[in-house]
Amino acid sequence: MLHIKELTLNIPETTKPRVVIIGGGFGGVNLVRKLPSKDFQVVLFDRQNYHGFWPLLYQVATAGLEPDSIAEPLRKMFDEDYEDFHFRQVKVTGVNPATKTVTTLVGDLPYDFLVIATGTKSNYFGNEQIKKFSFPLKQIPDALNLRSQMLQAFEQANMIKDPEVRQSLLNFVIVGGGPTGVELAGALAEMRKHILPGDYPGLDFSQMNILLVEGLDRVLPPMSPKSSQTTREYLEKAGIIVKLNTLVESYDGQTVVFKGGETIKTQTLIWAAGVSGAQIQGLPPEASERGRYLVNPFNQVIGFPDIFAIGDVAAMKTEKWPKGHPGVAQPAIQQGQHLAKNLGRMIRKESLVPFEYFDKGSLAIIGRNRAVADLPKDMHLKGFLAWAAWLFVHIYYLIGFRNKLVVLANWVYKFFTFENGNRLIIRPFIRKEDVAGQEFVRRQADLD
Amino acid sequence: MLHIKELTLNIPETTKPRVVIIGGGFGGVNLVRKLPSKDFQVVLFDRQNYHGFWPLLYQVATAGLEPDSIAEPLRKMFDEDYEDFHFRQVKVTGVNPATKTVTTLVGDLPYDFLVIATGTKSNYFGNEQIKKFSFPLKQIPDALNLRSQMLQAFEQANMIKDPEVRQSLLNFVIVGGGPTGVELAGALAEMRKHILPGDYPGLDFSQMNILLVEGLDRVLPPMSPKSSQTTREYLEKAGIIVKLNTLVESYDGQTVVFKGGETIKTQTLIWAAGVSGAQIQGLPPEASERGRYLVNPFNQVIGFPDIFAIGDVAAMKTEKWPKGHPGVAQPAIQQGQHLAKNLGRMIRKESLVPFEYFDKGSLAIIGRNRAVADLPKDMHLKGFLAWAAWLFVHIYYLIGFRNKLVVLANWVYKFFTFENGNRLIIRPFIRKEDVAGQEFVRRQADLD
Structure with missing residues (x-):
């Protein structure tokens, strides 16, 4: 065990301008890639x-x-052609624009340019009870926890006495009809159809319910109404119960209460309903709006010419995007690449070029041969064509040769066999609340 | 949250003889595969x-x-041609031979034949302190924890002030010179040579020490003295410090004390020193010896004709193997397959056939082109040939088409690039002891 005081950031002194980047997501990574690395010291x-x-x-x-198919170590991505590049796995706790310093858990670091690329965090709209009992899907450990939880629900449903409790194990409620909720619901429906009946011959999968709950009046609100309509048809064809105009009021780990009073019992509530910007302490409130930093067309945070925000944590309001760009990968990627060039211009004392978002369109997949795509010039695809486009785009963008190969092999295999491979319950599922003195099944270890 | 009382085993009534198998390892799985499935009800x-x-x-x-490359869901393995097969993910707590019943956390189950195939558990020889602070390598979560721990040690070594603490982060002590210890030490040395210097340019990897500690006078004691000698040379050529005739007396999370008084500071002590049989409560002491069930040549536990033990938890003493068979995969596989046939003979009232172990030889790998093999007829291989044999055997035995393909692709890729792919710190590392009121770095979340 190390005492936290024994650590220090250990960034070498430099005469070059230092760019400090907070966050190794789509924005941060594409910024590092395009930054003229000989002209800067880069700290990520x-x-x-x-x-x-x-x-x-x-x-x-x-x-x-x-x-490993969807993640790449940051040190591996930047280990060769990046001489004065320094990655530190540590949380940034604040920024002090007066002293041009960022604060971390293990020390402070002065910057010449600061780039905030921290993305988003789950937003529970202040409902602590939902935060406590629901399953988020933001990080890799979340996904592994959710996988274990769902598989354990089937194991337990197979061993339950009370039919009402069995039903609550077989009800899966996904809150949030955005891309994550829609694609998760679709994948669960594919599992129900092709995989689970073979694994659990003792269960009746006509009793398994997948609910997709959305507060607005259509699924995939960021996409075109036409694609939303198609998606809803695909979801319902796949046997998913779509509840629109529906808000969740509470969830105690057993029962979801919807606004209006309707209830459903479930052991698994998946929260894909909302995100807010993952902001850093230290900038004045007027630099933000609804959890995002207000930036000018050069991604400079309003009032701070040497502090930039890119991606989901930035709100760049333009005529075409009056609320800022959509919270997907493309704006972050493009802003990262664009800012790299602007930082080069800055140190060469050239004038900055405003960012313009090139909307390549958006895609969502519901199942085999069932996807929707909104393309530029108001073109819309659905069915096999949209599905093929989705496949192509996702393989193309996956970073790193190895990942592409493994992902492709997995998909080809799944396509021909209808088989999901990795149904391993690896991570012991730990409920966030401990109930003292009672013998509840809170995690697999309790059954060990 | 479910109350444990709400669960029940839910195994259907049957008129066929019921075989209850405890453990889905090499023994249990090969037993299920070869059992004439129409003649039995099988519960695993x-x-x-x-x-x-x-x-x-x-x-x-x-x-x-x-x-997922080294594990296969049990339900997936037995989902189609096994009609009256029932898997339950639950711990067996005891057996009552008088009533012919096994006890589990969620209820009892009568058996006609019981097969104990529980394998082994780590043996700390009663040292609770070592158990608390060391890292085992028995289960998949152990391996993921150890991976995170080692990678975090490098991240922290890169940020440490005190050179003595840095050294303790860069010292890796592996206790146990059996196959696990030897192969882990070899893989760590390959990482030190080919991978880590590129990832951590700020660290001096000539300071990274890998110690392999063995209590006996040679590494790989189950193999031939010739292969032990070759292995030791390979290990030392790879820069691994091999300490023979050395026992660990204590480890407090900071300092290893060896018997005799020598000490070394390390944050990472890996315990691969010993195992004992994972026994079930309920059988009399005279049925066991040193944690293993004494079985006759039909794998029947002494005194219990309807209770069998196979694999590592069984001790079948023969003229050639006076202490029982070696604790590796082959005896378990062969005993499982053999017992399947004997159970068929039993219900057909035929006489049982005694088990004979066919020793196919044993293999260990230290690094690229460096392996040793003991083959039948006192033949020994080393170097490239043994390495190629190791590769072939391990790919051949990996169960399931998909796994073989992915594993092969990974290896081919690694061979040509010297690149390890998956250096993701996914599982938050949690020290087993909490130190109240002090701000220690016990897991990555503390740095979050």
Whole structure:
């Protein structure tokens, strides 16, 4: 055991301008890649030691992929052509713009340029009870926990006496009809159809319910109404119960109460309903709006010419995007690449170029041969074509040769066999609340 | 949360003889495979829902493979041609031979034949302090914890002030010179040579020490003295410090004390020193010897014709193997297959056939092109030939088409690139002891 005081950031002194980047997501990683590395010292902070391809996280939760297929160690990504690059796996706790310093758990570091690329965190809208009992799907450990939880629910449903409790184990409620919720619901429906009946011959899978709950009046609200409509049809064809205009009021680990009073019993409530920007302490409130930093077209945080925000944590309001860009990978990638060039211009005393978002379209997959795509020029795809496009785009963007190969092999295999590979209950599932003195089944270890 | 009382085993009534198997390892799985399934009802209990290929577990710890490459869900293995097969993920707590019943956490079950195939557990020889602070390598979560611990040690060594503490982070002490210890030490040395210097340019890897500690006078004691000698040379050529005739007296999480008084500071002590049979309560002491069940040549536990023990938990003493068979996969596999046939003979009232162990030889790998093999007829291989044999045997025996393919792809890739793929710190490392009121770095979350 190390005392935290024994650690220090240990970043070498430098005469070059120092760029400090907080967050190794799509924005941060693409910034590092495009930054003229001989002109800067680059320091990257992240709480994880890997970059994740989050659009495929739901496949880890449904046992389609292992974590290494969607994640790449940050040190591996930047180990050769990046001489004065320094990664530190530590949390940044604040920024002091007056002294141009960031504060971390193990010490402070002065910066010349600071880039906040921290992305988002789950938003429970202040409901602590939902936060305590629901399953988020933001990080790799979340996906592994959810996978174990779902598989354990089937193991337990197979051993339960009371039919009402069995039903609560077989009810899966997904809150949030955005891409994560839709794609997770679709993958669960595929498992119900092709995989689970073979694994659990003792269970009647016509009793397994998948509910997708959305507060607005359509699923995939960021996509076109046409694609939302198609998606809803696909979901219902796959036997998913879609509840629109529905808000969750409470969940105590057993019963979901919807606004209006309707209830359903479930052991598994998945929270994919909302996110807010993962902000850093130290900037004044007027620099933010609804949890995101207000930035100008050069990604400079309003009032701070040497502090930048990119990706989901930034709100760049433009005529075409009056609320800022959508919270998906492409704006973060493009802003990271664009900012790299602007930082180069800054130290060469050239004038900065404003960012313009190139909307390549958006995609969502519901199941085999069932996907939707909104393309530029108001073109829409669905069915096999959209599915093929989804496959192509996701393989293409997955970072690193090895990952592409493994992911492709997995998918080809699944396509021909209808088989999910990795149904391992590895991570002991730990409920967040301990109930003293009672013999509850809170994790697999209790059954060990 | 479910109350444990709400669960029940839920095994259907049957008129066929019921075989209850405890443990889904090499013995149990091969028994189920060969059992004439139409003649029996088969119930398999395991605390995990997967069958593990444990000879490759050390590769999960050193980030060479992901868990799904070495594990296969038990339900997936037996989902189609096994009509009256019932898997339950639950711990068996005891057996009552008088009533012919096994007891589990969620209820009792009568058996006609009971097969104990529980394998081994780590043996700390009564040293609770070592058990508390050392890292075992028996299960998949152990391997993932150890992987996170080792990678975090490098992250922290990169941020430490005190050179003495840095050294303790860079010292890795492996206790136990059997196959697990030797292969883990070899893989760590390969990482030190080919991978880590690129990932951590700020660290001096000539300071990283790998110690392999063995109580006896040679490494790989179950193998031939010739192979032990070759292995020791390979280990030392790879820069591993081999300490023979050395016992560990204590470890407090900081300092290892060897018998005789010598000490070394390390944050990572890996315990691969000993195992004992994972026995079930309820059989009389005279049926066991040193933690293993004494069995006759039909694998019947002495005194109990309807209770069998196979694999590592069984001691079948023969003229050639006076202490019982070696604790490796082959005896378990062969006993499982053999017992399947004998159980068929039993219900057909035929006489049982005694088990004979066919020793196919044994193998150990130290690094690229460095392995040793003891083959039948006193033949020994080393170097490239033994390495190629090791590769072939391990790929051949890995169960399931998909695993073989992924494992092969990983190895081919590693061979040409010297690259380990999956250096993800996923599982938060949790020290087993909490130190109240002090701000120690006990897990990654403390740095989050």
